[in-house]
Amino acid sequence: MRRRQHNSERGFTLLELLLVIVIVAIVSAAVVITMNPDNTHRELETEARRLTQVLRQLADESIFQGQEFGVIFKESEYSFSIWDRDANQWQNFEQPPVYRTYALPEPFVLVFDAEEIAYSLKKKSTSSAEDNAEEIFIDDNEAKTIKPNVWFLSSGEITPFSITVFAEDDSERRYLISANAVGEIFLQTPNSPDR
Numbered sequence: 423m424r425r426r427q428h429n430s431e432r433g434f435t436l437l438e439l440l441l442v443i444v445i446v447a448i449v450s451a452a453v454v455i456t457m458n459p460d461n462t463h464r465e466l467e468t469e470a471r472r473l474t475q476v477l478r479q480l481a482d483e484s485i486f487q488g489q490e491f492g493v494i495f496k497e498s499e500y501s502f503s504i505w506d507r508d509a510n511q512w513q514n515f516e517q518p519p520v521y522r523t524y525a526l527p528e529p530f531v532l533v534f535d536a537e538e539i540a541y542s543l544k545k546k547s548t549s550s551a552e553d554n555a556e557e558i559f560i561d562d563n564e565a566k567t568i569k570p571n572v573w574f575l576s577s578g579e580i581t582p583f584s585i586t587v588f589a590e591d592d593s594e595r596r597y598l599i600s601a602n603a604v605g606e607i608f609l610q611t612p613n614s615p616d617r
Contacts, residue, residue: 462589463595466530466589466597469527470587470599470611473500476524479520480502480521481601481607484578485577485578485605488576489504489576490573490575491503491574492505492571492574493571493572493574494571495572497531499524503570512570529589530589531590533586536572571583574605579604580604582600584599594612597611
């Protein structure tokens with residue numbers, strides 16, 4: 423009869439292997455978090471790209487619907503309006519949901535700049551047939567509650583503007599969204615060659 427030899431070599435138990443995997447995962451997560459303390463840069467880019475796409479979509483929608491739209495920019499939010507031809511005034515525009523008032527997450531801000539162009543969609547009554555066409559003029563007697571900073575006209579024209587999007591705590595990394603009068607909307611990133 424042969425005697426069984428008892429091996430002193432043992433393998434690791436499943437519990438020991440799982441414990442090592444958990445420890446490695448925790449250490450890896452800690453390293454990743456310390457390497458990238460916050461996603462501010464990525465979130466900033468996402469917000470700038472989102473705004474650019476929404477503005478491009480609004481420009482297309484104004485042409486396809488034959489409708490005038492407006493955008494109101496504030497320091498950390500933007501909202502949309504639509505010209506109500508029947509009421510002869512601007513109304514809030516929130517449908518579809520992409521056009522609801524949007525507040526930028528902290529710490530992001532907008533700096534808005536536009537050409538000083540005054541538009542009016544109301545018609546002037548004059549004797550000249552040439553002057554009876556829709557004209558651009560200022561009516562100082564009107565007090566509107568909604569006054570868009572940027573207009574998107576059904577002809578495809580846009581109020582020329584530029585918007586700088588950046589984080590308050592990092593003004594070096596900026597995204598510039600700009601539009602010209604013929605309806606082209608551009609996004610310049612911090613890595614754009616023309617910056």
